Amino acid sequence: MRGGGGGGGGGGNPSGNYRNPCLTMHQPWASLLVHGIKRIEGRSWPSPIRGRLWIHAASKVPDEATIKAMEDFYREIYAVNGITDLKFPEHYPISRLLGCIEVVGCVRGEELASWEMVPEGVRLEGQTDFCWLCEQPQKLLIPFEMRGYQRVYNLEKKIYEAAVRGLVSVEGPLPVKFPLPNPRDPFSLKPGSISVQFPKSKASDIEKSSSLSAAIAGARAAATQFTKKDENLSMVIPNGAPDTVRTDQSTSKSLKEDAMLDTNINERSSNDGTLVSNDKEQSFLPKCEASSSHNKTPAGVERGGPHKIFAASLRGLKPS
Structure with missing residues (x-):
């Protein structure tokens, strides 16, 4: 989906009508990407852009089991390359714009x-049809509230202007x-380009320990939780509708115009926790409050201090 937007869009040269492209993802995958731990964004469709991609966290509160499964997964795949002291995010905020990364390519x-030029751990991240290759993570000093949409969409101009400064x-x-x-x-690094460069390459036989195999299985299981179980709570908006959440007056305040991705009948989850859409309809769920310490705003930020100073620059935006 391509939403409204404007203004310069940062590094790279996004294609089509994308100026300030953004992607809404579930937690904990969104924060892991912005913190540079996650380097591959998996989808069932190739990346339509190159360059800066803003990352927004959907409103679904991640449960402790999901967080543990994904942190275990990344501990194991980094251990393959000898890194054993990973520092994970202290918080996994929801309904927030978190930061951005650079999409430099997309391969199957x-x-x-089979790409032996990248570390073994990176190759183990590729559990989906298409792998978006991500570099140069940047995070917002203070994530602030906004709603998300399906697929890649443009940030509104005022959101971009506030975010790029933080x-x-x-x-x-x-x-x-x-x-x-x-x-x-x-766009030279695209599906098929690695096969052309290295036509005789075969998938590397990375030796998997029992703990690594278990971590991979756990990560795949965690991604399958995004099913149509919440479908009854969703509001379906046909493709091409305005970038708003349509509600009656009795519910509009409680929704706070904050929406999240949900799976539809013809949608499925990718293996890294992001949603794959059939592009025929969009579903939105009401905002839910965080129930885990992983999602709470750090002490000293929620009220006052640097938060208020930064908030003054957001021009009416609602920071966390």
């Missing part, structure tokens, strides 16, 4: 598995530089 899962770079535990076949063409 089987291509990533970014700080993040150094991930093992940053990866994905080599472009043609540095002058941002």
